[in-house]
Amino acid sequence: MRTVRMTSTVAVAALVLTFGQPARAAAPTVQPSTRADALTAMHGEAFAHAKYLAYAQEAARAGQTAVAQLFTRAARTERYDHFAAEADLIGFGTDNVANLTDAIRGEEYEAYVMYPAFARQAVADGCRAAADLFTEISVDEAGHAREFRAARYAITHPGADQNFPVGTRVTPVPIRAGLPKCAGQTQANLDAALHGEAFANAKYTRYAENARATGQARLGRLFDNAASQEIGEHFAEEATLAGLVRSTDANLRDSINGEQYEATTMYPSFARRAARVGDASAADLFTEIAGDEAGHAYAFTLALINLG
Structure with a gap:
């Protein structure tokens, strides 16, 4: 390094x-x-x-x-x-509270703004598979936001219950090679979502490293588990629809x-x-x-x- x-x-x-x-x-x-x-x-x-x-x-x-x-x-x-x-x-990524605040803001935007809009566009473009996937991911991101909020409360309130959620590590989904399954604006939205999920994975692993370095092992697990879903499930399923791999x-x-x-x-x-x-x-x-x-x-x- x-x-x-x-x-x-x-x-x-x-x-x-x-x-x-x-x-x-x-x-x-x-x-x-x-x-x-x-x-x-x-x-x-x-x-x-x-x-x-x-x-x-x-x-x-x-x-x-x-x-x-x-x-x-x-x-x-x-x-x-x-x-x-x-x-x-x-x-x-060197402050745990700032990292959680950033994560909450990003997850809430994806859960309540970005992915619902992408799902509506996918319906308009006739790509039901993308609409269903975007809707499913929006629910996952809302769950991440709730977990991050609970973690921030526990960290910022001395004496509060420290047993906040640590999330669940997901089993990676295989990415299938092939041509894009959607067209029009939905294909562009899939590309944007892929970039967003990739960055979320990288920054959450960075946040996890900082959490462990500052004695917050449970927070490190929470960020690592969220990162695993961003790349192993969200990115992977979007990649198959987008035709990322040939x-x-x-x-x-x-x-x-x-x-x-x-x-x-x-x-x-x-x-x-x-x-x-x-x-x-x-x-x-x-x-x-x-x-x-x-x-x-x-x-x-x-x-x-x-x-x-």
Whole structure:
């Protein structure tokens, strides 16, 4: 795991103590444009992580073990190296109460606004399978919101019942390769939902890590279990409807295109912008990750050639 170097623009860390948690260092300071770019990158890395795990599953099903292992390694790099380093850069997810508040807000939006609207659109587009799935997921997200609210109350009220729910870990649902099952706006909504679920999975695992580091083991379990449903059930079922996974040949081509874009366009532009505003450590990080993504593109290209 890389360590992000701080620049002179970073304020001296201050120690805080909140709701019985161990003292934590204050979040590092970066310019707003750098923070926005880091968050954009984190969304991309979270989606790549989830997508590559799906591609690995298909390669394994087809007996292409080496390619499956390549996708799995790349997925771990995206989440546990790139996403994690970018989160460290901006101090993302370092306060349990703030994390719960963010989770509640996100889950309630999905449960009562986003997914019901997607379900209505799916009915209009004639895709009953998507309408049913969106409705089912909205119920799950409402349940997550209730659990997160109970956890926040327990943490913020000394002497309150600490036996708040820890959720249930779900068994992953296989993703079936194939063409999209819907069209029109519903297909676009499936894509948006896939990105949202992938990011929720990544940030909840980040929140779980912080909870355990601050002595909140039950909260860590709650976030981990919610994360398991976001990727293992919601993302997986949406991926099947969206036609996310195709043949290993097509999956490799998609991965090469994505990695080349990040290596040659996205991360270099983020690095230049960070350098211009004086965030030298961010510029260094973005440049380093660009090099990693170029390496992924090369490895995927070799794998594609070997499929022949």
